[in-house]
Amino acid sequence: MAEASTGRTLASASRLAILQLLRERAEPVGVQEVADATGLHPNTAREHLDRLVAARFVERTAERRGTPGRPRWRYALVRRPAAAGADELFRRAYLAAPPSWEPADPDARRQVAALELHLDDLGFDPELEPATETVHLRRCPYAALARERTELMCQVHLELVRDVLEVEGGPVTAERLEPFVGPQHCLLHLRGL
Template sequence: MLTGLIAENVADPGKAAESAGEAWGRYLADRPPPTRRVDEAEGIRRLSTVLSDAGFAPDPSGSPEQPVIRLRHCPFREIAEERRDVVCGLHLGLMRGVLEEVRAPLTAERLEAFVEPSLCLAHLKPVGKRRR
């Protein structure tokens, strides 16, 4: 019902969902102390913790140049199959918000939904400039 409401009443539901996801990602992230430098591995670990807590069964893989998190279970699969723009946009934003909040040198570049019936791929990419 909520995804339908958003899709019908918001000009760009995918962008709105991404924005909401980013805010929630920042809220859910376990922020490190100001003087602690977070590298890519720790950023992926912190993101995976949030995703695991949300029920996604994350499995980091890929290379340092092209890190990927395999999401083996989408807790909103049935809804996402119908309103991918809203649900997947929310999840992509959530990942971006977490990575931003923990000051990881990564961003969530894109979310490849349903590459298999129970598998989505979160493609991360290193950011050129370290975040503050």
């Protein structure tokens, strides 16, 4: 059910535009700022933001005010390190990897674990291939929409991957996303493993 919900969340050009806007902003933004930047009515922008919050792409915080009344909500991309599950995911990935792959850099290990957790949560069925510095995304949960708007969808997903790697900090970077090397199979190219 979560996969379908996430797919529907990203199946909106308006929500993709909001995600791109939030990615470009260093500080959290309010509903009116989102509405002004995207051309949406504030109520529509708020509904889209609520959907993005529910899907865990965006987090909402109350603005601190010195006046009485309801606080305004501020929105930003979720940029927190993947925590508890990342260690277990890394352990499984490490044990499944060929014996020749053993990154010396603990930051790279942490980045890879967080990335695999993120991609798995979204339903991509990721499989790391360290020798070629690629991640096979065996199942694209957004394949139908991505076929219609490949460049936009794949760019949004690539930027989300870059954000995950950046938040974790370390040598691994995402270079490009190669869409549809198979029916629902995409290839993520990394550097720095």
